[in-house]
Amino acid sequence: MSAVTVFNDLRPRLLGVAYGLLGSVTEAEDVVQEAWIRLQRSDIGRIDDLVGWLVTTTSRLALDVLRSARHRRESYVGPWLPEPVQTAADPADAVGLADSISWAMLVVLETLAPAERAAFVLHDLFGLSFTEIGTALGRNPAACRKLASRAREHIESRKPRFDVDPTEHRRVVSAFASAATSGDLEALLRILDPDAVLTADGGGVVRAALEPIHGADAIAAFLAAVAEQGPRKTMRATVVNHNPALLVFVGDRLDGVVALGINDNRVTAVDFVRNPQKLTGLGAWAGE
Structure with a gap:
């Protein structure tokens, strides 16, 4: 399977990872495009796991943007809310970047430190192992596990309980x-x-x-x-x-x-x- 095919098949997931980390559609698209550019500049023959490489690269790029965005948001005029994405009325029918990311969760994710948000989003929402997350964050797996645990506790304590009728x-x-x-x-x-x-x-x-x-x-x-x-x-x-x-x-x-x-x-x-x-x-x- 060609790199182009792999990237195109993986693109919705990459957008989901970037959007979960950034809460911004535009920034997520920019990050995924940059991941594609970096792939084109790489020696693809030396990449053993192309899917893992793309997810890790996208995560790293999104984390860099997130760290920068936190500084920009300090001067943002008024409250900062995530960028909304329309989803199917029934979550079971959704096939898009926001499949696992509810609005309430997105709002709470904004209160986390970048590393905590990354560990939680990548592990709890997108199923990456802590070894993979460690590669993206530049930390050992045990540290990433602790980051995700702290984030999970924070989210559970802050996430509002809405009924779903x-x-x-x-x-x-x-x-x-x-x-x-x-x-x-x-x-x-x-x-x-x-x-x-x-x-x-x-x-x-x-x-x-x-x-x-x-x-x-x-x-x-x-x-x-x-x-x-x-x-x-x-x-x-x-x-x-x-x-x-x-x-x-x-x-x-x-x-x-x-x-x-x-x-x-x-x-x-x-x-x-x-x-x-x-x-x-x-x-x-x-x-x-």
């Missing part, structure tokens, strides 16, 4: 969309959990709340004001990273995507990605 999710998503687009304050208060949190990511490119908004009262007042003062918006239900969500439109223009955390028939988390640079991947890999 699809029928109820559809009802809640529809109710939220109707209340948010109309600015119905009372309806918003009925659908929002008292301790809900709204996080908006505009990246300094478009207007967005610069700090998370806590509590149903504050979120409802904010959304009602946006509906009253801003341009008329419409919302269409979708699924991003196996999480109920809404595509937000102003006319025919995609204005953002809202990922919703839902528990006990109420919205507990509203993650509103408005940065237009993070909307380019929506639909691009759906069903890939």
